[in-house]
Amino acid sequence: MDVDKHIVTMDDYNEQSALTVNPGIEQPPVVNPEAIAQIRRNRPKPMSVEQYVDGILSGNITILSRAITLIESLREEHNDMARAIVESCLPSSGKSIRIGITGVPGAGKSTFIEAFGKLLTGAGKKLAVLAIDPSSERSKGSILGDKTRMVELSCDPAAFIRPSPSAGSLGGVARKTRESVILCEAAGFDVIFIETVGVGQSETAVHSMVDFFLLIMLAGAGDELQGIKRGIMEMADMLVINKADGSNIQKAMQAQAQYKSALHLFPPKASGQPAGVLTCSSTEKTGLREIWLEIQEYIKLVEHNGFFASNRREQTKYWMYETVHDTLIQKFYSHPSIKQELKHYEEQVCNNRMSPFTAALELLNLRNK
Amino acid sequence: MDVDKHIVTMDDYNEQSALTVNPGIEQPPVVNPEAIAQIRRNRPKPMSVEQYVDGILSGNITILSRAITLIESLREEHNDMARAIVESCLPSSGKSIRIGITGVPGAGKSTFIEAFGKLLTGAGKKLAVLAIDPSSERSKGSILGDKTRMVELSCDPAAFIRPSPSAGSLGGVARKTRESVILCEAAGFDVIFIETVGVGQSETAVHSMVDFFLLIMLAGAGDELQGIKRGIMEMADMLVINKADGSNIQKAMQAQAQYKSALHLFPPKASGQPAGVLTCSSTEKTGLREIWLEIQEYIKLVEHNGFFASNRREQTKYWMYETVHDTLIQKFYSHPSIKQELKHYEEQVCNNRMSPFTAALELLNLRNK
Numbered sequence: 001m002d003v004d005k006h007i008v009t010m011d012d013y014n015e016q017s018a019l020t021v022n023p024g025i026e027q028p029p030v031v032n033p034e035a036i037a038q039i040r041r042n043r044p045k046p047m048s049v050e051q052y053v054d055g056i057l058s059g060n061i062t063i064l065s066r067a068i069t070l071i072e073s074l075r076e077e078h079n080d081m082a083r084a085i086v087e088s089c090l091p092s093s094g095k096s097i098r099i100g101i102t103g104v105p106g107a108g109k110s111t112f113i114e115a116f117g118k119l120l121t122g123a124g125k126k127l128a129v130l131a132i133d134p135s136s137e138r139s140k141g142s143i144l145g146d147k148t149r150m151v152e153l154s155c156d157p158a159a160f161i162r163p164s165p166s167a168g169s170l171g172g173v174a175r176k177t178r179e180s181v182i183l184c185e186a187a188g189f190d191v192i193f194i195e196t197v198g199v200g201q202s203e204t205a206v207h208s209m210v211d212f213f214l215l216i217m218l219a220g221a222g223d224e225l226q227g228i229k230r231g232i233m234e235m236a237d238m239l240v241i242n243k244a245d246g247s248n249i250q251k252a253m254q255a256q257a258q259y260k261s262a263l264h265l266f267p268p269k270a271s272g273q274p275a276g277v278l279t280c281s282s283t284e285k286t287g288l289r290e291i292w293l294e295i296q297e298y299i300k301l302v303e304h305n306g307f308f309a310s311n312r313r314e315q316t317k318y319w320m321y322e323t324v325h326d327t328l329i330q331k332f333y334s335h336p337s338i339k340q341e342l343k344h345y346e347e348q349v350c351n352n353r354m355s356p357f358t359a360a361l362e363l364l365n366l367r368n369k
Numbered sequence: 370m371d372v373d374k375h376i377v378t379m380d381d382y383n384e385q386s387a388l389t390v391n392p393g394i395e396q397p398p399v400v401n402p403e404a405i406a407q408i409r410r411n412r413p414k415p416m417s418v419e420q421y422v423d424g425i426l427s428g429n430i431t432i433l434s435r436a437i438t439l440i441e442s443l444r445e446e447h448n449d450m451a452r453a454i455v456e457s458c459l460p461s462s463g464k465s466i467r468i469g470i471t472g473v474p475g476a477g478k479s480t481f482i483e484a485f486g487k488l489l490t491g492a493g494k495k496l497a498v499l500a501i502d503p504s505s506e507r508s509k510g511s512i513l514g515d516k517t518r519m520v521e522l523s524c525d526p527a528a529f530i531r532p533s534p535s536a537g538s539l540g541g542v543a544r545k546t547r548e549s550v551i552l553c554e555a556a557g558f559d560v561i562f563i564e565t566v567g568v569g570q571s572e573t574a575v576h577s578m579v580d581f582f583l584l585i586m587l588a589g590a591g592d593e594l595q596g597i598k599r600g601i602m603e604m605a606d607m608l609v610i611n612k613a614d615g616s617n618i619q620k621a622m623q624a625q626a627q628y629k630s631a632l633h634l635f636p637p638k639a640s641g642q643p644a645g646v647l648t649c650s651s652t653e654k655t656g657l658r659e660i661w662l663e664i665q666e667y668i669k670l671v672e673h674n675g676f677f678a679s680n681r682r683e684q685t686k687y688w689m690y691e692t693v694h695d696t697l698i699q700k701f702y703s704h705p706s707i708k709q710e711l712k713h714y715e716e717q718v719c720n721n722r723m724s725p726f727t728a729a730l731e732l733l734n735l736r737n738k
Contacts, residue, residue: 042555066736086724094721130478160612175726230636232682234599267599313719320718328697348687350682351464355455360692 002226049081053088056187066188068180072165088178090185094312096128096185097299100206102232103216108242110149111282112216113193117150119288120191121158128184129153129196132177132202133164155198160189171326174205178319181209201233208315208322211308212237212295219251219279229353234266237275237298244279252279271307273298283301337366417650419448422457425556428531433556437549441534458555463681465497465554469575471565472600477611479518480651481585482562486519486656489526489560497553498522499508500564501546501571502533529558540695543574547688550578570737572601577684577691580677581606581664588612588648603635606644606667609660613648621648634639640665640676706735 047055047063052070055063072285103109113129120127129150150354153159165176177194184192194210196202207213237260244252259277269275269295276294280287302308330339345363348354373732416424416432422441435602450618460573472478482498498519522528535547538588546650563579565571576582584605602608608628613621628646638644645663648677649656671677701707 036717083724083727083730087727090721090724117717128427179724179726230603230638231600232637234603258630258634261627264635265627265631266602269599316718316721316725317715320714320725320728320732323726324701324732325694325698327729327733329694331692345689346686349685352459352685355452355459355548356685356687356689357548357692358452358456359689360696361452363689364696 016288026212028167031126036115049084049088051333052081052085053186056085056089056183057092059188063159063185064183065162067080067183068162071176071179071183089183094190095186095211096190096194097295098180098181098192098194098210099214100203100210101195102203102206102214103242104218105197107216107218108282109195109216111234112148112280113195114153114241115282115285116288116291117153117159118156118191119285119292121153121156121189123292125158125190126157126188126190127153127156127193128181128189129159129161129193129195130180130184131162131208132173136317160184168199169330170205171322171330174202174209175323178209197241203235207235211302211311212298214238214240216240216242217255219248237269237271237273237279238291238294239263239275240287241277241279241280242341244287245281246286255279269288271298271302272305273301300322315358332367335367336364341366375527375585377727391392392713416709418453418457421450422555425454425458425552427463428557430556432448433529434531436552437531440545440552447518451548455551460554462551462554465550465558465561466581466664467550467561467563467579468664469563469572469579469582470585471572471575471583472611474586476585476587477651478564478585481609481611481649482564483519483522484651484654485660486528486562487525488524488654488661490522490525492661494523494527494559494560495557496525496528496560497550497558498528498530498564499546499549499553500531500533500563501542501575502565509730529553538695538699539570539574540691540699543571543578544688544692547578572598572604576685580680581667583607583609584611585611586624586629588617598666606634606638606640606642607660608644608646609656610646610648611651613656614650624648640667640671640680641674701736704736707732712737 006348047066052067056067067082067085070078070085073079073082085252101109101113103112117129150161154161160178165173165180181192181194181301189232194206196206213236215232215237215238219241240251241255256277256279263275263277276298278287278291278294280291302311311366333342341363345354346361349356349359373600416435421432421436425436436451436454439447439454442448442451470478470482472481486496486498519530523530531549534542534549550561550563563575564708565575582605584607586608588610610621610624610628624732625648632644632646645667647656647660647663649660651657668677702711710732714723714728718725718728
């Protein structure tokens with residue numbers, strides 16, 4: 001497909017394509033000149049910043065979606081627009097509960113998000129589900145990924161699901177997600193989930209952009225913990241032991257008791273609220289209401305003791321500094337002479353032939369030339 | 370005192386001063402022109418890099434001490450010499466066990482270090498005790514601090530105690546400590562303690578420069594945990610419950626059992642070895658031998674499974690990158706226009722008047738002018 005300056009994504013294509021997927025009927029190949037011509041005729045006209053902002057503030061999901069695509073774009077002219085849109089939406093942001101959700105692979109995170117999400121939309125909430133996964137393909141994001149995992153929620157008119165952006169660095173991905181949060185809040189979403197996998201660096205990033213951090217686990221501490229990075233448990237505001245159903249109920253309740261006493265031995269959290277340990281079954285839809293009640297209780301308490309507001313302020317400052325540092329560092333490493341010499345210095349340092357500080361100094365001097 | 374270009378520290382002064390402290394006799398005031406003239410006459414001649422290195426390699430503690438003072442110095446000509454000394458000592462470094470020791474205030478860390486240190490020197494080890502405390506006074510380091518806390522160990526000829534360097538940033542302090550480790554190892558020390566307080570950021574730094582990380586705690590989980598930063602517990606290779614004596618023995622053993630089961634529920638450590646939980650009494654000198662045995666056992670295991678070597682390589686690389694990043698960032702913030710505008714941007718961002726990313730961008734653009 002010949003891609004010109006206008007945004008042409010699979011979303012656009014699906015919106016206007018003449019190729020409707022009818023099960024059972026063999027489809028012509030994707031590259032269909034007639035279909036492409038039709039897209040070009042029907043292509044939405046490029047919008048101004050004002051039009052984007054108006055659309056978002058009135059809750060228009062299609063426009064919200066395109067704005068997020070602008071944020072995720074790697075093109076500089078899109079970035080400039082995106083930034084202007086985000087700044088304009090900023091005054092209307094902030095009015096949601098941001099919940100980070102992580103868990104080991106296999107803990108049933110997607111099923112949980114679907115079931116818990118449906119509980120929230122059923123209670124009248126507008127829910128956005130975003131994701132941070134720095135390993136996601138360097139394309140314009142995985143289109144089908146989340147929608148096949150959470151079929152029911154994808155079809156829910158009160159829910160908006162967006163896959164992880166891809167970007168050069170975790171810092172880039174985190175920034176784009178945070179900007180998307182601002183837009184979703186301006187569009188009127190009450191609750192925002194930010195999902196991540198529990199095995200990388202993204203948990204710290206997610207923890208720094210949410211009001212509440214939830215860790216999904218399985219009963220029977222042991223092998224499945226292999227997947228969790230140390231430090232994440234201490235970060236969580238709540239541990240949820242999933243799959244508490246059938247013959248597994250006993251084990252789940254045992255694990256709940258064990259983790260409750262374990263967490264009691266650990267330093268208190270900055271919020272002043274100890275982390276809760278709950279069980280649930282995403283398939284049988286039990287325990288979910290209790291989780292939501294406890295989250296609401298937590299939010300009430302930390303709004304009252306001032307932690308909610310101070311935490312958000314700290315997070316905002318953190319992101320300003322993180323972005324400055326990330327940019328300085330990325331600029332440094334993109335310098336051609338640095339790229340060339342980095343491996344050499346790493347080797348010298350690992351083989352104890354040069355102290356890491358001298359290596360750092362020489363690298364920095366390279367840059368100054 | 371008129372300080373000229375040669376290093377004149379309290380160490381030098383005490384070494385050659387005509388003012389001997391005789392208890393009971395009133396001492397003349399410190400500024401004694403005759404004493405100063407005598408110091409100048411007896412001042413050690415400035416040494417070359419080769420002389421420093423030879424001295425260190427032959428185990429000369431006075432020369433080691435001066436070299437570390439060079440490392441800690443804020444003067445650039447001293448830094449150049451220091452770097453040369455460190456590079457020359459590097460091939461002779463690495464042959465010690467590096468143990469990080471942290472704990473809440475009140476857990477009896479100093480008493481523990483003294484008692485445990487005496488055990489090690491008693492077993493024929495040469496022990497160096499260094500410290501990281503970024504809050505230490507911006508002078509040339511607190512001279513008496515540690516020596517009054519650990520009187521017995523200070524007098525032990527096989528022990529070398531050095532207070533924390535002071536520096537502009539944690540990165541600076543950490544670097545100087547790491548360079549001091551290299552010199553101590555070249556001077557023949559078998560075990561190096563790196564001490565820190567459990568409440569700040571320095572634990573991550575210490576954890577990144579040691580082979581084994583030890584957390585000193587009290588029995589009766591509760592208030593004293595207030596002092597530990599979350600995440601430190603998960604970092605520890607061993608929890609030591611101190612003050613297991615007298616009427617407290619029962620509580621200590623209970624706490625030991627509780628923490629053992631708690632730690633069992635947490636993700637495994639990268640080393641493959643679960644963290645141990647031991648009790649001891651630094652005053653009655655019980656439990657210390659067991660701690661040393663378990664540390665030696667751990668070292669044997671991780672040397673065998675390759676983790677010891679790979680961990681050290683990762684740490685060295687980490688310090689190279691950390692130093693690069695730290696320098697880039699410090700340079701950025703020292704720029705006059707940045708210093709001026711930083712508070713303004715922080716405020717804008719905290720009051721939601723500007724997104725943190727736009728603020729970061731504007732700050733970065735300031736620097737480019």
